């Protein structure tokens with residue numbers, strides 16, 4: 001099978017691959033065969049919300065507790081034994097080092113015990129392959145906007161496996177801004193979630209998106225860089241200048257105005273980048289791509305500019321192991337293998 005042609009052959013490997021993802025606070029395992037998801041198990045650690053953000057040591061301990069039951073559930077859900085797998089794929093970076101090591105050690109142990117090949121996967125490459133799981137017809141070249149809690153990157157996907165980062169954030173990631181604004185508004189329920197995005201998005205439904213003019217960072221700047229620290233600070237000062245009762249009353253308007261500002265910048269820059277790079281297809285992926293307003297606005301802007309846009313279903317936008325299995329299947333299918341010396345790389349670059 002050749003993966004070099006531009007769009008003739010899709011990079012799928014028909015053998016079932018077990019994927020393992022533990023780079024942050026989701027303990028996830030899945031079995032994927034080509035584009036077909038046979039099982040997709042995600043355990044989200046909620047107790048970090050008691051501390052206002054992900055606590056790395058706590059996250060790795062939780063992964064240790066959860067990884068075996070989660071992998072077992074993924075295999076039994078797929079109805080597949082270890083010896084029937086084509087290989088085992090695991091996120092090897094970027095991420096929290098202690099968390100990555102739990103997934104990697106588990107994957108190595110399983111690979112060693114079963115004699116199945118092992119492959120380390122870049123987390124962001126996983127998010128790109130979530131696009132293929134969502135739409136089997138997705139073919140490079142295309143522009144990807146990867147928007148998550150840790151990343152905001154515009155990536156020119158020349159071919160599967162050949163990526164060029166053409167823009168990223170200078171400071172906060174888009175998801176991080178959602179998380180921080182939710183925290184400032186005090187709308188994250190302790191013990192439930194650290195993900196501010198879905199909470200802001202729900203709150204915004206009842207708000208006026210023109211109530212407050214929050215800044216659109218780097219909107220008029222050439223190039224494809226983003227900045228979200230200005231808007232975060234602007235929301236903070238807005239809140240500081242109000243009484244607690246006013247903030248509660250204005251919550252929905254603040255959420256809607258903040259969300260509108262972030263969405264405007266993401267949509268404008270992405271459409272501009274697609275035009276400059278002469279790309280007619282766009283993939284939005286990563287946790288923030290689950291945002292309803294962003295999906296609607298992006299569809300509208302794409303229609304007006306004559307480009308195609310696609311989003312994975314929300315459950316594949318946020319962290320999951322199906323995307324890791326799919327990306328791993330692509331690499332295993334090309335004959336790539338990781339050795340027993342596979343190590344965690346917390347700052348792994350996408351090459």
Ligand code: KG4
Pocket residue numbers: 024147148149150151174175176178179194195196197198201286287288289290291292317318319
């Ligand atoms: O991809 P992801 O699960 O994890 C990382 O790789 O970081 O993304 C998580 C991020 C969080 O910041 C979360 O608040 C954001 O994605 N997110 C959303 C939505 N759902 C998740 N942001 C805006 N709207 C949403 N519906």
Ligand code: ZN
Pocket residue numbers: 123127148149286287318319
């Ligand atoms: Zn992610």
